Amino acid sequence: MAAIAFYLDPTSGVPTYRQLINQVRHAVRYGMLRAGDRLPTAREVVAELAINPNTVLKAYRELEHEGFVNSRPGAGTFVATDAPPALERSVGGPLRRSVDRWVENAIAAGLDRDSVVALFTLALQAAFDKELADVRR
Secondary structure, three states: OOOOOOOOOOOOOOOHHHHHHHHHHHHHHOOOOOOOOEOOOHHHHHHHHOOOHHHHHHHHHHHHHOOOEEEEOOOEEEEOOOOOOOHHHOOHHHHHHHHHHHHHHHHHOOOOHHHHHHHHHHHHHHHHHHHHHHHHO
């Protein structure tokens, strides 16, 4: 059984429940949590992070609504057997290899780490700006 250790960034501006949701989504998508793995109970998360139990329950309800987890009364909350597949087993494998090659090419072209990050950030921002513009039309 895999475990997830939640962490919170109080400076992010992202609501606490949303941070919990995002961490579970990422753990499932990247294969760190698999179907049948049990999530910490709300009580365990509250004890670890000193947050309101309703915050944890809200996150778990939304994850259940999205199909990532199933709640079993008296047993806990578990990663759903039909949760979205881990990226390595779906599109993430080829995409990751493509990104790895892109980074290798950028380094071979003489870019340092900060330049690679800046270039990728610009490309990412341009892509999302274009997508947003297309949606607004």
